[in-house]
Amino acid sequence: MGIKSIKLAIPLLLLSSQVTFGQLAAKKGVTQDELYKHLNGLFQKDTEASKAEVLKEAEFLAKSKREEDLLLAGQIYRGLEKTAQEEAIKKSITKKFPKGITARNEAFGKLFEKNGPGAQQTELLYAELIKKFPEASFEEKNRGIYGYGISAIAQQYASEKNLDKVSYYLDLLKTRENYTNAIFAIGRELNQQKEYIYTQAMLEPVYLKLSQQKAAANEQKNNAGLQYLGGISLQYAEALLGNQQVDKALEILAKVQRELPSETATIAYAKALEAKGKSLDAFQLLETEVIKNGKEPKLMAELLPLYSKLNNSLSDTASYLKGLNARIDETLVSKLQGEMVKKDAPQFSLVDRSGKEVSLASMKGKVVVLDFWATWCGPCKMSFPGMQAAVNKYVNDPDVAFLFINTWQKEENYKELVNNFINENKYSFHVLYDEMKDRDKSVVTAYGVKGIPTKVIIDKEGFIRFQSSGGGADVEKIVHEISTKIELAKKG
Structure with missing residues (x-):
């Protein structure tokens, strides 16, 4: 059974010039990064020898008298699918460290908890917790949860519109790492309650700080909190609009649309333009995004009413949509032509659900669509209704074949899981089973796949023309893109 790389989130505090670990015992001066790199390297090798070596590391750590080491051992056992050992570690931690990280x-x-107590009860619970688990008794890197506890109280008070309490707890958070995260969550809550005056005052300094930070990020290499800039900007603009400061909101939204584009940003900008009386500009903005990215439902929900409004409900929407579809097709074809490649498709021969051997060589003369997936892969399954629609579209086309290559399954009974999943969902997919034990011999490796789902389009001559990863849930968009790629591959 294969093992997968783990992200080691639990730091080892024993690391010093005199500390050694398992198979690293012969080395001196082991650093935390070296240990993590060593362990992840073993997982990525995915061989029997590497499994044996990493197991020894876990067994060594499991004998430690430090909670952090036991937590890491538990993570390793989980990665090795040693459930019994992982559970034993969990139980031992609870008993040995009643006031440790795990118990806390x-x-x-x-x-x-989403449906937890009210703000006052949450406040009292937090007071009890910090008394039982004093923050000072934990090392600095293990104190983050206290900030999130304060944030939880502030969010509860925000939902109850107790702005004095929100201000009090935000002041406590200002020096903590999760301050921006808390501002983001509270800003969303208070905007929904139309508390725009408070929200604007709260968001403005954070927005300005993040904007300045982004401008200097390349020089200072300080990106902490910048992942919230887009969201904070949109919330700040929403508050400005709520306070009738439309021009300032438009300035911010134009910047977001330019520097941090997203569907949400586009819709917010369009609504602000409409509020300013610039309905035509809003319509053109939305139409451009639709032509570029396809008929996303949320964009279309804004675009079509604007079209009717601008035409006084007198124009033929069906005719407009026909022309819009043509422009979308033209843009997509141009984009995909620029992405086309031409390289030999690695040959393979795999067994399908019925036990029949299927080879790529036997498909020569057809355009072949490969979809690499696994039963545990959420994005893979999310895209399947769209893929089923694509299969249905080409079901009578003798020149097109779809192969759904099940890969990276870690369960011993993966064939049973696959069969149950396909049957329960009534998919008509032609499923092939990849090599699961030896990663070096798998088709997924031969195709250089780094993540799933990955879809590959192979032309009639056996050349890969398209290869892309990622999934989505928009059935129409999936069918449109897959169909366009197939038709381009048919042309060679």
Whole structure:
């Protein structure tokens, strides 16, 4: 059974010039990064020898008297699918460290429950928790949860419109790493409640700070919190609009649309333009995005009413959509032609669900669509209704074949899982089973796949013309893109 790389989130605090670990015991001066690199390297090798070596590391760590080491051992056992050992580690941690990281995190979990107590009860619970688990008793890198606890209280008070309490707890958060995250969550809540005056005042300094930080990011290499800039900008603009400061909101939204484009940003900008009386500009903005990215439902929900409004409901929407579709097709074809490649498709022969051997060589003369997937892969399954629609579209086309290559399954009974999944969902996919034990011999490796789902389009001569990863749920968009790629591949 294969093993997968793990992201080691639990730091080892024993690392020093005199500390050694398992198979690293012969080395001195082991650093934390070296240990993590060593462990992840073993996981990525995915061989029996590497499994044996990493197991020794886990067994060594499991004997430690430090909670952090036991937590890491548990992570390793999970990666090796050693469930019994992982559970034993969990039980031993709870008994050995009743006031340790694990016990504390489990206790703090009550603060973050979606349907938890009200703000005052959450506040009292937090007071009890910090008394039982004093923040100072943990090392700095293990204190992050306290900030999130304060944030949870502030969000509860925001939902209850107790702005004085929100201000009090935000002041406590200002020096903590999760301050921007808290501002983002609270800004969303208060905008929904139309508390625009408070929200604008709260968001403005954060927006300005992040904007300045982004401008200097390349020089200072300081990107902390910048992932929230787009969201904070949109919330700030929403508050400005709520306070009738339309021009300032438009300035910010234009910047977001230019520097951090997204569907949400486009819609917000369009609505602001309409509020300014610039309905035609809003319509053109939305139409451009639709032509570029396809008929995303949320964009279309804004575009079509604007079209009717601008035409006084007198124009033929069906005719407009026909012309819009033509422009979308033209843009997509041009884009995909620029992405086309031409390289030999690695040959393979795999067994399907019925036990029949299927080879790529036997498909020569057809355009072949490969879809690499696994039953545990959410994005893979999300795209399947669209892929089923694509299969249905070409079901009577003798020149097109779809092969759904099941790969990276770690379960021993993966064939049973696959069969149940396909049957329960009534998919008519031609599923092939990849090599699961030896990664070096798998088709997914031969095709250089780094993540799934990955879809590959092979032309009639056996050349890869398209290869892309990622999934989506828009059936129409999936069918449109797959069909366009197939038709381009048919032309060679």
